[in-house]
Amino acid sequence: MIGRTMFNFPATRLASANWRHPFYEMDIFKKEMDRWADLMSGRRSFGGRNSGVFPALNITEDKDNYYIRAELPGMKPEDIDIQLNGRTITISGELKTEQNDNNIKYHRKERDTGKFSRGVMLTGDIDGENVNAKMVNGVLTVSVGKSEIAKSRKITIN
Amino acid sequence: MAETKELQVKEKQEVATPAEHTKPGLIFTPAVDIYENDNEIILLADMPGVSTDDITIDLKDGVLTITGDVKPWENEDESDVLVEFDIGKYYRQFNLSEAIHQEKIEAKFTDGVLKLTLPKVAKAVPRKITINNG
Known part of the structure; x- marks a missing residue:
């Protein structure tokens, strides 16, 4: 799949770390649509993704x-x-x-x-x-x- | 006896960074565990498919950046039968709130898990202040 954004906005960090270009949502949407297109054309399996x-x-x-x-x-x-x-x-x-130590404090636990x-x-x-x-x-x-x-x-x- | 739960499938999370990346390809957020004890902060990150040479760890201005490049592990002449997960690079940043001994950071990579040991800067010894009568 060719990965490109819908609108070529310059990458900038000027505003804040959370700044996203105005069409960010549309890019996400496009990605979802690409995924659907893949599903339909059989490049991805339907059941498999959701096994x-x-x-x-x-x-x-x-x-x-x-x-x-x-x-x-x-x-x-x-x-x-x-x-x-x-x-x-x-x-x-x-x-x-591997961690069984009671003396530790967890900040994040994402690994299953x-x-x-x-x-x-x-x-x-x-x-x-x-x-x-x-x-x-x-x-x-x-x-x-x-x-x-x-x-x-x-x-x-x- | 500790109860063990059945593992659930999690879709790999794609990175949503404001800055665009120059190289094409998917970039994922590695799942991490972060815990601390009195002397150090330990970070474990799942980065399957990355080899030791392709990991970069960078600490600058209190921001820790972890990147891992994945070389394709499938041969060219293989064709897909079933695809349930995508392969891509790993990228994640953390703001470190506590002072860290930069020179003493240790990194170890085994079985696809990166272990970072970040030693804390020794805290000032608590001092009791006595009040003298004038």
Whole structure:
């Protein structure tokens, strides 16, 4: 998506930190409309956005694998449980706070803690033997190999 | 026993800054925990997908700025099947009310969480004032 503002107002901090250009609301509105356009054209999934189950997942595929990705900051790899059952992958675990000190005062607490479990069913034939998971900088990537039948192959014309 | 609640999905919050950014792309507000004890203020920020080299922390005039750049982690030849979250940079600013030892700020980044330790400047020792009879 091309990110541009509707009206090119110069960025200024003169007035105050909360100063917004007069068409700020319209920019927000435009963003919402873009989001709708994406939904309608299928670039975003309808149900997916509102699946309501933690963690949010992004799934991509290339010719050999499916890739399931989730942002799980603060999770240790050993605390995540990944199960493959038929075509369903379940990712579960618990996010904990490391802070148990009673002597501290909280100013903000926005980071969530708690249990989660999410199942996702993959379409197409998958190769259950060929599943890998890795955790890099708080992003979990599970790659699931496609079975030989499901792989697309190029057919040459004689 | 402490009760554990089920986690809820939160949509990532896009930054609404008055100043426009020069580079295209989405910018998100990282979720933070801030707490203090007697000696220091500790800030934890969720910045998944950022690598240690791409974080900048800046403290100027009592304003703490945290930015994190995200390099795309998907390969070019992958096509989307399901998209539930967007990927973008992180940006957040805080006004620090208390005096902080700037040189002693420590930062640590593990598993996508940035931990900033901001030591407070030692407070003046309370002093009892006695009144002398003239």
